[in-house]
Amino acid sequence: MQVAVEISLYPLSDDFEKPVDTFLSLLANNPTIEVEPGKMSSIISGELADIMQALSQAMEEVFAQSPAVFNLKISNCCPV
Numbered sequence: 596m597q598v599a600v601e602i603s604l605y606p607l608s609d610d611f612e613k614p615v616d617t618f619l620s621l622l623a624n625n626p627t628i629e630v631e632p633g634k635m636s637s638i639i640s641g642e643l644a645d646i647m648q649a650l651s652q653a654m655e656e657v658f659a660q661s662p663a664v665f666n667l668k669i670s671n672c673c674p675v
Contacts (some may be wrong), residue, residue: 598643598671600650603636607662614657621653636666643671 606667621635622630628641628649639646650667657663 596643596671597641598669600639600646600667600669601636602639602650602665602667605664605666607664608658614660614663617660618653618657618659621656622649623643625649633649643669 596608604615604618605611608614610627619630619632622639623632624642627645628639631640633640639650654665
């Protein structure tokens with residue numbers, strides 16, 4: 596099933612750029628999904644299972660670096 600995910604990452608640390616860069620790099624290096632970074636959120640599209648696996652791995656890496664908050668919306672309607 597094709598889906599689109601809009602996701603925002605809010606690192607809870609002074610060095611907020613490193614977790615964001617790490618997160619986007621991990622997702623962008625995954626050939627099974629498409630990532631469109633934005634200024635306030637990113638859009639990830641692809642198969643639901645592929646996205647959830649990629650998000651799980653990338654989120655775990657960010658959480659290992661610093662506390663953070665993720666905000667996401669998932670839709671199967673009109674994926675990008």
